[in-house]
Amino acid sequence: MTTFSEPAVREAEGGSGRTPPDHTGLPHQSEPPREYGPVNHERGDVYVEERLSPLAAREANRAAVLNLLDAVDVKAFAVRGTSDHGTVVAVAEEDRERVLSVLFRGLGQYPGQLSVIDPDAPRPARPVSSRDPRAWHDVAGAPALQVSWYRTDPEQRLLLGHEYGCAIEFWRSHGSHLVAPRPNRVTWAVPADGAAVPGAARLFSRFVSDWTPRDQAPPVETRPEFLVNTADDITFPxxxxxxxxxxxxxxxxxxxxxxxxxxxxxxxxxxxxxxxxxxxxxxxxxxxxxxxxxxxxxxxxxxxxxxxxxxxxxxxxxxxxxxxxxxxxxxxxxxxxxxxxxxxxxxxxxxxxxxxxxxxxxxxxxxxxxxxxxxxxxxxxxxxxxxxxxxxxxxxxxxxxxxxxxxxxxxxxxxxxxxxxxxxxxxxxxxxxxxxxxxxxxxxxxxxxxxxxxxxxxxxxxxxxxxxxxxxxxxxxxxxxxxTYLHLSVPDLADRLQRLLDGRDQDSFCLNDAFSTPEDIEVQQELLDGFLTSYFPTPSPYEK
Missing domain, CATH: 3.90.550 (Spore Coat Polysaccharide Biosynthesis Protein SpsA; Chain A)
Structure with a gap:
């Protein structure tokens, strides 16, 4: 079978694979590291996870952050952020010291990625490995932080990074309300003593619907203000x-x-x-x-x-x-x-x-x-x-x-x-x-x-x-x-498939065929086997 080189592997630099995350989103503490080859990314550690998907990475990162916050009894609620890839949780500004302390400990035990979010910056800050002291320089006054753990599948074909992380926003008290440090999709403020309520996962990402299985996208704890169908929500099946x-x-x-x-x-x-x-x-x-x-x-x-x-x-x-x-x-x-x-x-x-x-x-x-x-x-x-x-x-x-x-x-x-x-x-x-x-x-x-x-x-x-x-x-x-539309009979098929795999920047693509000869088909099949298993390494729930 033709082997396609993978970004997750090509960019890696030495080291051994870490253990797969458990249901809390953090790695298992009871299992020894599993050797999967070089999965230490150029910007930090990468964790190996079975059945990896963007939604699974997103939910695991959110669960990991909430698990840390629960450990120090910090109350958080989900916010309808402006990014569909990651998640956002809000905490009170008065809890900042406890939040930073538990993040420092958690990211020390299980190194991940950290970035400071400045709503007024011309471009987002690059994530920095939590092992690097520079990651912690500006956290004391940051309006928000983004936390993530890079994840890859066991064969290191798929690498899911910081965009699937969980942002922690520090909401400041203003009278009887908590005020957001940056825009979201619904509101700038919620009552400081407001009740926590469950919210459907699809309210917090357009990549989720009411028909996404609950074990893949469980309900989240939020505030009533976020339980609205906005004008840009798609609610039909x-x-x-x-x-x-x-x-x-x-x-x-x-x-x-x-x-x-x-x-x-x-x-x-x-x-x-x-x-x-x-x-x-x-x-x-x-x-x-x-x-x-x-x-x-x-x-x-x-x-x-x-x-x-x-x-x-x-x-x-x-x-x-x-x-x-x-x-x-x-x-x-x-x-x-x-x-x-x-x-x-x-x-x-x-x-x-x-x-x-x-x-x-x-x-x-x-x-x-x-x-x-x-x-x-x-x-x-x-x-x-x-x-x-x-x-x-x-x-x-x-x-x-x-x-x-x-x-x-x-x-x-x-x-x-x-x-x-x-x-x-x-x-x-x-x-x-x-x-x-x-x-x-x-x-x-x-x-x-x-x-x-x-x-x-x-x-x-x-x-x-x-x-x-x-x-x-x-x-x-x-x-x-x-x-991308790619006809399988082109002479440079292998190169084109590799560019498509390297970029992963197309919303959709088509691999079309109509006139191939039996001789062409045998060669094409070897290329397609390698490409498709590299691009889509995670089996769907519908496979035996």
Whole structure:
């Protein structure tokens, strides 16, 4: 297997791994250090943690800080900070001495990172190892401090740092109130003698929703003033839908061989379109790592179940073609356009959902606001390409033919001309828009559903038509997102994958394939195995 070099390892400088954190967020005291190689980061110690995720690191850092504060009987309450990655807790200014004392002891026993927060500084201060005396120079008068423990997975592929730390704000007494030292999302002041109340975790980070499991994001102790739904909160459920096929399945291959219908274009029945490279497993991992706000995941298949999938775990379900197709005569089908035309028939599917091909991935923590506005408007991502002019021609690719069909119907209905296809970014869809589009264009929709292979008459229901239909009916608007589209047949595939891994600076990326030969596929698979396990090392709860 190809080994990709990792930032967590390349930047490390000698030393041995420390023990995994326990439920308090601090390392175990009873276990000896485990040797995992060089995991002392250039800015301090790194702790090894099983089942690592950004949310797990965030919650562990918060729990560790609260555990220290509890040890000296300092009362703290959660604040709705302006960063979604980390957490914020408030303490009274009068407790500063006890807070600093217990932090000094705790960070002495389990070295971590510390930074002084100055709301008026032009840029945030860099974190400093708590081993370094300079970390403690300005803490006596700091409005707030950020504390963290760097964490990595056992294979040192993922490094989660200071951005997932816990900030401690020192709120000053002013009359009968405590006043915040810097802005937050709700209020500058709370009553000094106010009661503590439990607050849902999703109020304190946009990366969490009411459907994130409580063991991953438990309620926090806060003040009543923070228990409000603000104008920029997303409170509606968002599901994820995948279409997936295992093209190596002999039963599926027989169905495909027996299917009737003329294949008009080499891409239409290319075996590369149906290969399962295990991308789905890693795409689901990307949701677990970077979009824990997803409510339910639906995997649409032709009576197939990925061998790694646990079907007994809540939050994920197989939806078969037989379940969602309104006309059984349209089955079997080997046309993604046909399958996509029926997705809105999934039982229990939310009004707002993201549609993924199995080669699409989240690349870093992404809030639902990247795909929907708080009022429910979907965001779509127009491509830099343009739809070719003129009617459908025999020389058109399947993609261009479908775009032209989309354009003709929408122009007839709304008097508007669409000029751009969509980028390969997860498609934010309103279920109601698909339902209405099917009612408005029953013949074109039925024709697409009945096409067993891609045909000149197809629409592209999810990747374009439903998005523009939603926009033209006031339910979608254009957006932008850092993303990468990478075709697996490029000659410098290894270098491009390494740059993507090194940067980890894309909200989403797509690893697409359509024309690879069997010889190409073998080489690509070795590269993909190394890349995907390095980028997404933590199994999702849905894996056996």
């Amino acid at each position: 968002i599901d994820a839908v995948y279409t997936w096929v295992d093209g190596n399945d002999p039963a599926w291959q027989r169905r495909k061989a027996e299917a009737k219908g003329e294949v008009y274009h080499t891409e239409s029945a290319s075996d590369a379109r149906f290969i399962s490279r295990d991308e789905l497993r890693y795409s689901v991992r990307s949701l677990h790592l970077f979009a824990p706000w997803i409510r339910n995941i639906y995997i649409v298949t032709d009576d197939q179940v990925p061998e790694w999938l646990r079907e007994d775990v809540p939050g994920i379900r197989i939806a078969t073609h037989r379940e969602i197709f309104r006309d059984p005569a349209d089955l079997p089908t080997f046309n993604s356009h046909s399958i996509e035309s029926q997705l809105h028939h999934i039982e229990g599917l939310s009004e707002h959902f993201l549609y993924f091909n199995d080669d699409m991935f989240m690349g870093r923590p992404v809030a639902p606001h990247a795909f929907f506005t708080p009022s429910g408007t979907a965001r779509y991502f127009p491509s830099r390409n343009r739809i070719p002019q003129g009617p459908v021609a025999e020389t058109d690719t399947p993609v261009d033919a479908a775009c032209k069909n989309n354009r003709a119907l929408l122009q007839e209905r709304f008097g508007r001309v669409i000029t751009q296809p969509m980028e390969h970014i997860p498609y934010a869809i309103r279920r109601s828009a698909m339902e209405e589009a099917e009612r408005d264009f029953p013949e074109a929709w039925a024709r697409t559903s009945a096409s067993r292979f891609r045909a000149m008459t197809d629409l592209s229901p999810t990747s374009s038509f439903a998005l523009y239909y939603a926009a033209l009916t006031g339910r979608a608007q254009p957006g932008s997102m850092p993303f």
